[in-house]
Amino acid sequence: MKTPxxxxxxxxxxxxxxxxxxxxxxxxxxxxxAGAFVGVDPAGCFAHFRSLAEGVSLEGLAPFRGVPLVMLDxxxxxxxxxxxxxxxxxxxxxxxxxxxxxxxxxxxxGLQFAAGRVPAxxxxxxxxxxxxxxxxxxxxxxxxxxxxxxxxxxxxxxRERVAAIREGTGPLDRAEDFVAIAGVxxxxxxKLQGQHPFSPAQLARLGEVGATLLQQMRxxxxxxAEKVRGPEATLCDQFGALVSQRYEMLLELATLGLGRAKxxxxxxxxxxxxxxxKGDKVEAKKEEAKKDAKPADPVVxxxxxxxxxxxxxxxxxx
Numbered sequence: 001m002k003t004p005x006x007x008x009x010x011x012x013x014x015x016x017x018x019x020x021x022x023x024x025x026x027x028x029x030x031x032x033x034a035g036a037f038v039g040v041d042p043a044g045c046f047a048h049f050r051s052l053a054e055g056v057s058l059e060g061l062a063p064f065r066g067v068p069l070v071m072l073d074x075x076x077x078x079x080x081x082x083x084x085x086x087x088x089x090x091x092x093x094x095x096x097x098x099x100x101x102x103x104x105x106x107x108x109x110g111l112q113f114a115a116g117r118v119p120a121x122x123x124x125x126x127x128x129x130x131x132x133x134x135x136x137x138x139x140x141x142x143x144x145x146x147x148x149x150x151x152x153x154x155x156x157x158x159r160e161r162v163a164a165i166r167e168g169t170g171p172l173d174r175a176e177d178f179v180a181i182a183g184v185x186x187x188x189x190x191k192l193q194g195q196h197p198f199s200p201a202q203l204a205r206l207g208e209v210g211a212t213l214l215q216q217m218r219x220x221x222x223x224x225a226e227k228v229r230g231p232e233a234t235l236c237d238q239f240g241a242l243v244s245q246r247y248e249m250l251l252e253l254a255t256l257g258l259g260r261a262k263x264x265x266x267x268x269x270x271x272x273x274x275x276x277x278k279g280d281k282v283e284a285k286k287e288e289a290k291k292d293a294k295p296a297d298p299v300v301x302x303x304x305x306x307x308x309x310x311x312x313x314x315x316x317x318x
Contacts, residue, residue, distance in 0.1 A: 025091040032086075032098025042073060045110035053114070055278055056238040064240035065228070068112035071243065074102045074268040078250055081266045085257020092256050097249040102244050107161045111239040119233045123216045132171055135178050135209045138202060139304070142181050147194055156191045172217050178210025244270065 028164040038070045079101075131252040143166060149156040165180045185192060185203050229237070247270045291297075 022313065025087040028090040029086045029098055030097060030160075033102050037098045038101035038103075038318055039106040039109060042109045042113035042116075045106045046113035046239075049107055049110040049239070050235070053110075053235060053238040053242050056241045057125040058238075059236050061234070061241060063233070064111075064237045065116065066240060068108055068115055070273055072105060072108040072112070072269055074270055074272060075108055075250075078254070078267045079104070082250055082254035082258065082263075086253055087257070089255075089257035093253075096253065097246075098253070100183070100246050101253060104243070104250060107243055107246060109241075114232075114236040114239040118236050119212070119230065119232065121216055123212075128171070128213060128216060131209050131213055132174055135206050136174060138206055139177055139181060140172065140196075142185070142198060142206070143177075143187075146181070146184060146196075149192065149195070151234070156195070157188050171213075175210050175213035175217060178206045179214065180210075182207030182210065199254045215256070280317070 037048055039048060061236045086096075086098060090098065102128075141161065146157055146165075148154070150159040150162045152159070161184060165177050165184075168176070182203050185196075185198070186207075251263065251267065254267055
């Protein structure tokens with residue numbers, strides 16, 4: 001007689017009720033933990049959860065404003081508090097969303113990657129100036145190099161391409177130069193490979209900064225474009241909504257298993273910045289003060305003065 005196989009946990013809310021009845025709530029918790037996707041690479045987590053995130057409705061979708069690393073810390077804290085009550089909660093629910101809750105840390109890593117794909121919405125004048133200052137010296141060095149290799153005696157790069165990059169002035173022109181220079185090195189990489197001192201990281205950074213600046217800068221007489229959330233931003237919003245949905249599942253399990261009072265006292269809000277209690281900060285400062293304090297000079301006991309030798313008294317007169 002064949003033993004029935006354990007049902008697949010690839011899709012949410014498909015745990016077999018018979019498993020709950022026969023194996024108990026503890027088995028449900030173990031199965032949920034075992035069936036959860038666990039990843040440590042943000043890109044891999046993003047790829048795994050992307051189709052689920054894209055299924056989140058766009059109707060009423062709020063822009064994501066959180067900090068993924070803060071959310072990841074809160075999720076981990078919440079799981080530590082809530083997990084002891086999962087078995088009790090599982091016994092009270094028909095299809096407890098245990099796998100979905102155990103996947104929360106990996107889902108937040110996917111959100112972190114999704115947030116990193118969103119182009120910067122706005123840079124201050126100071127930030128624009130800092131990026132221009134960062135790459136302008138590299139622009140000069142790379143153009144000087146391209147002047148040499150575009151000389152007809154070497155003819156590794158078309159001379160007119162380099163001359164076209166040198167035309168124009170101003171911050172916007174410099175940003176265009178960053179992109180154009182990186183493009184030349186990429187286009188003529190077979191000829192230039194091993195012939196220059198610039199690393200792939202430096203060339204990639206030059207092109208990246210140029211592209212970022214071109215998204216932020218515009219000619220003085222150009223009309224301002226309307227702000228439209230691109231596909232990367234929308235997908236990030238969907239990831240954020242999916243994390244919020246699953247955190248609500250965690251709170252539901254924790255409340256059923258531990259009680260509302262404990263949850264409100266010990267489980268952090270998803271977006272909250274959790275700070276150490278004041279007493280802990282005071283103790284930490286005391287410990288730091290002890291480490292930084294210079295060792296005190298040894299206390300030397302004062303010397304006891306020795307008594308002066310006494311002269312023998314003169315004998316009495318005869």
